[in-house]
Amino acid sequence: MFSRLLSHDLPRSRWLALMLVVIVLGLAFAPFLFTGVKSINVAAKVLIFIALVVSFDLLLGYTGIVSFAHTMFFGIGAYGLAIALNAMGPTWGAIALGTVSALAISLVLSLVIGLFSLRVRAIFFAMITLAVASAFLTLASQLSDITGGEDGLSFKVPELLTPGFALMEDDWEGPFGAVALNGRFITYYLLFAVVTGMFLVMLRIVNSPFGRVLQAIRENDFRAEALGYRTVVYRTLSNVLAALFATLAGCLLALWLRYNGPDTSLSFEIMLDILLIVVIGGMGTLYGAILGSTLFLLAQSYLQDLLRLAGSATEGLPLLPALLTPDRWLLWLGLLFVLSVYYFPTGIVGRLRDRAKR
Amino acid sequence: QSKEIRIAHVYSKTGPLEAYAKQTHVGLMMGLDYATGGTMEVAGKKLVIIEKDDQGKPDLGKSLLAAAYGDDKADIAVGPTASPVALAMLPVAEEYRKILLVEPAVADSITGDKWNKYIFRTGRNSSQDAISNAVALDKAENTIITLGQDDAFGRDGVKAFREAIKKAKVIHEEFQPPSTTDFTPAIQRIIDKFKGVPGRKFVWIVWSRPNSPFSKFAELELQKRHGIEMASGGNILPAMVTYKQFPGMEGAAYYYFGIPKNPVNEAMVARHYKEFKSPPDFFTAGGFSAAMALVTALKKTNGDAKASALIPAMEGMSFDTPKGKMTFRKEDHQAMQSMYHFKIKADPAFAWGVPELVREIKPEEMNVPIRNKR
Amino acid sequence: MLETRDLTVRFGGHVAVNAVSCAFAPGTLTAIVGPNGAGKTTYFNLISGQIKASAGTVALNGQDLTPLGAAARAQAGLGRAFQLTNLFPQLSVRENVRLAVQARAGAGLNLWRIWSDRRDLLEKADRVLEAVALADKRDALAASLPHGDQRKLEVGILMALEPQVFMFDEPTAGMSVDEVPVILNLIRQLKNDKTKTILLVEHKMDVVRELSDRIIVLHNGELVADGEPETVIASPVVQQAYLGISPQEAEAA
Amino acid sequence: MSAQNLLTLEGVHTHIGAYHILHGVDLNVPANQLTMLLGRNGAGKTTTLRTIMGLWHASQGRVTLAGRDITAAHTPDISRSGVAYVPENMGIFADLSVKENMLLAARGARSIDDIDTKRLEWIFDLFPAMKKFWNHPAGKLSGGQKQMLAVSRAIVEPRQLLLIDEPSKGLAPAIIQNMIAAFKALKEAQTTILLVEQNFNFARQLGDSVAVMDDGRVVHSGRMAELAEDETLQARLLGLSLKAHQ
Amino acid sequence: MNKDFDYKPLLLVPLLALIALPLTGSASTWLTLTVAGLAMGMIVFVIASGLTLVFGLMDVLNFGHGVFIALGAFVATSVFAAMGSYVEADSFWLNMVALLPAMLVAMAVAGALGYVFERVIVKPVYGQHLKQILITMGGMIIGEELIKVIWGPQQIAMPLPVSLRGAFIFGEAAVEKYRVLAVLVGLLVFLAMVWTLNRTKVGLLIRAGVQDREMVESLGYRIVRLFIGVFVAGSALAGLGGVMWGLYQQTVIPQMGAQVNVLIFIVIIIGGLGSTTGALIGALLVGLMANYTGFLAPKVALFSNIALMVAILLWRPQGVYPVANR
Ligand SMILES: Nc1ncnc2c1ncn2[C@@H]1O[C@H](COP(=O)(O)OP(=O)(O)OP(=O)(O)O)[C@@H](O)[C@H]1O
Ligand SMILES: Nc1ncnc2c1ncn2[C@@H]1O[C@H](COP(=O)(O)OP(=O)(O)OP(=O)(O)O)[C@@H](O)[C@H]1O
Ligand SMILES: [Mg+2]
């Protein structure tokens, strides 16, 4: 039964299973375990990124398509919700309308992009999507009447999801500190439920006959075509599915942040983060998305704090403090990019599974 | 009641605005030290500064501010550097019912339609910038074309500028993409528009990016060939290096260390030289002013940092800054302040074009509109 | 019945296949021979749709396939093994075959079933692997197989596809002598089935002689001979252009 | 065998990743002779050639070329000491033209004019297609033409040792005859050849000596003529019992 | 290049200029815009040339190319600072005494960093585009941060040497002096590249090495050295490009590399991902297009590069001079 839920695609490594259980439990009970504002924000972001990265892995890891336009769909989702809530006020109807119209736009756009440009060479596709994404970013910041331009949109969400809404009068005194059972708490679990559902559905898709064909196309599209698989159809469908999942992830982001702007959901930086997470976790393994997102976001969120410690520890030494200040955290993030390619050529999941095989 | 007042400084420690942000922080710390007479205490309470790096990202700024108020129990927050970040942060202050002192983000809407009562701003807003420049250029014989970057910053500035111009003629607004690499077309359009126009011709430039059009105006010898002059606001010192090619250029500045004559500025310049062997810059003055505002207000409430006490204390409050006296306007909590009409001099002793004071534009002379709804 | 009419392709100025008209009946094995570069592989490519023809038509059982792409032609019943090995390198041997079985079953666009639940497909894949003597290597990655085994896998994939028309392009090249009979037996079995159309490109004349019902000869892209194996092999064009035997030697032999 | 050995392998073990492929190969390649390396699929023939070429390194054992230990040498250095290699997959530079492929193979030549014209003519005679498609992208050649190009590259300049992996596959009989003639001529010109082959007929016509591999070891070595006559030995070593295939 | 050279893409440049002529209205405006656009294109070509080299020959998608551009510019500011009096001297030759060393030092430093970059960052990922993107981006981030550590995070002014300031005036039209220099440098780089790639075996070898490294080694070439050499050359060209770009902008910021990344990628895509001539055409088109649209419709200028790229790809899906089947 459990195995069916996971589409018979089990972790296949004891260590991997253990890490996944820890992460999933951690996320499931995050509001009770980590009571700070920052940590719950990190947990929510991990959830959103899991959904986003999983959708990207369908493209990259399973189908072998390098697309830089993935944040565009993420952004469409976030903007869809933001614009609807901004224009119609904090109602559930606005959320529904925003989500549905964002999904519809993404559907059409990804279909068009897929049909027109998936025929060209992979590297050209990557470059075209890079250009399209940057054009879209420019467009979003130019249409300031609708999107709020560079400034973005701050908006309100329905009462039930606001911090002001209290499930119980008083905070619940848990073993790890007081837990405020408010609208944020509800929003978090809403996110958790949706992301879990998305993950399981995606797991199902990649383990379906369809998913297997995608892998074949990744390996040798020419041969797949000769077997009778219409590669354009499969690739386009994969592109559309990935876009829809990313859009949904974008909606979740907007819902959680109650803000959206070009930098928040459309920037190239996010695209790179996604790429890196997929590689760290392991391409073509959805579990990698969970592991990668968790590790990367923890690193990204706490790197500066860590450096602050390291910086004060090395005070007095030459040069090191200049490199170890929190101001230079990007340097270490860059190093993370390099090292992860070095040491996890098959990703953490690949590594762990290889070990398990020995 | 705790023995501390916790102040969070949320700013773009890293990212493209790093250089600006650092100046603000230096100014803030220097200002707090100066205002408390070196004790870092107000009314017997220790001032504790918590630094947060928003990296110039609005979403991050928003969650950091929440973390500062929520996790770090900050009583007051100062920052941020970029306007989009500030706009994303405004609702958080309202949610936590704590003061956010905006410095140096400039967008009008921060104290305009996005404002809430927990927001104060020591920094100048776009309108103040533009209006002061308008005051400096507003003569009947002048014809002006504006050149702005095509985004909220540029458009806000040009709009406010136009509204403030009463006598001069603005014949054209030129906007170019913020990422423009070649300004030849823009300049060509401007030349064409000025054809046959009598009197003095000015191009007023509002541009904040490093890819500035200034040097191109010099290369194409506009003044010599077409009698077109340039005007613009002040900027940070490294950016004013290009001004050196335009001796005589006029405009209005927010701050230049050599201009204001008052004890606070003298103290700041002296300290800065002592500590960094260089003069304080644009944003240092801003950070310093924010510190002065905070300490003045806390003294007034006798160390009570709750918004309920601070808001009434700060509304209408005047305080000393390196730029002289500032006053938080009651209506929108914007600090009203002097600006400086300058003229550039090329002084071989300095790497940058030195703005020399023509005259101080007092707050009363600038009719800065109130754009918020209370 | 597979039929090509005036099938032609030009690459720049070079006519690789020149107006080839030919029909292949079910139940027969036709060998296609000709010197290197005669256009045999290109002819296959035109039939199975890897290359678009400059002129001419391809029809299967009266259905015109010319406007269709490779995938559609494969679905219509044209199966192809390649001269230069063409596998899914990073997938297991079994998965290589299973994908062909799945294609045959038309199950590719199912997004919801779990692939391993389709036992029938797996079992069929295993049967094919048995047949091409690769069962013991089914979990190895295709890329790690030695050359000869890759050739066998290539044939296995074609078998799994169960097309109506089998096109083998030098199936035994590089295969060790003791393995060759396995493949030849497979082809023989197909032939005995009497319903399949089989096309075979092969340079080993003994194989051609033994298996084929008919031989056609391509030379410089043109169909230059067509008929009973013995007559065609004895014809001067084959003796000279292909086997490289001068007329005198042919006489002597 | 009286002839001196140009190349010897002694107890060579090779691993590819985690797999142990060669289990102690002992092989002698006499100078100025043609040695056939036979064996069924997966026996390790290709791996042996790659190990000699330095494309994989022996984990144990010794490879000696003309008295020099090349076990750990780098591929370019091995090549520069006069070894040419025709890999199993032919190693054609598909994006370059036939001419450019040949130019690269002639290491000493800065342009095509520097190549010995006589030798080129000889190659064009052997493989007329090379001349015909001289300026075409090599990737567009037919399977057999690629094979011809791969061999042409190896013989465009004189070399002391040729390592050739299954040159006859995909070639029409007429061309195979040409190739046999070419190898004989090369042998005359003091070239040592180590040839991997499946086509026993081809092997029989050419080989002076022979080594048969199975499961990562050399299980038989001797003179080709002996093996060619002894059908029981053939059957045992190569599974060559059936007349059907010669 | 042989006789059946494909000349059509070459015509694009004059074609674009001709189309713009009636639209711009006056001949002098057109002349100013065209000359400025062509010169701009030349600068863009110089900064993109290293990338074409590295991508076209070695098939390495170097997203970190920008860091060499930034490095070149920053090194040049330091050289200028050290030779301030020569920069400020009102003599062309004295100015050159400052400019030439600035260029050479910038190229040397960028080349040296290129060596390290190749060994440490690029070497493990030859043939893997995706990992190249990630690891070179990582390298770029590190490089940018190190620039901030060394030169500080703020912008640094990089004024033109005195004799290069100002413009040549032809009636109503004006041509900046610096742009004339840029054209010369661009042409020099172009000719040097075309010569090396077409008259020597180096180009062939590297292209072959990308397809089958083992085979090239089996033919007796030490491909490793060649790859390093090309990468170093590409980085040095980027360094030179940085100097040119920095002087053009007259300020340099640590992020300048990242900012030009999309631009230079567009240029080499238009060019066919690796063709030198293609990149030159791409750069010139981009330069012209930016100037014409900037004049006619500034809003559109934002999208002009991308629109141009899409138009070209619709015409030739592999760029104007497709390089091989990659
Ligand atoms: N895509 C292509 N572009 C240009 N020429 C091509 C192309 N494909 C094949 N050719 C040419 O067409 C001719 C026929 O090639 P083909 O591969 O059909 O030969 P073949 O008969 O299969 O030969 P072999 O027995 O060597 O495999 C060859 O000369 C080849 O160079
Ligand atoms: N890259 C690889 N990874 C793992 N195993 C490999 C790899 N390459 C070869 N092998 C294994 O090494 C063994 C020997 O292979 P090799 O290619 O040397 O055989 P061969 O004698 O040349 O066979 P053939 O006649 O089919 O070409 C085989 O069992 C093969 O599976
Ligand atoms: Mg063929």
Ligand SMILES: [Mg+2]
């Ligand atoms: Mg082999």
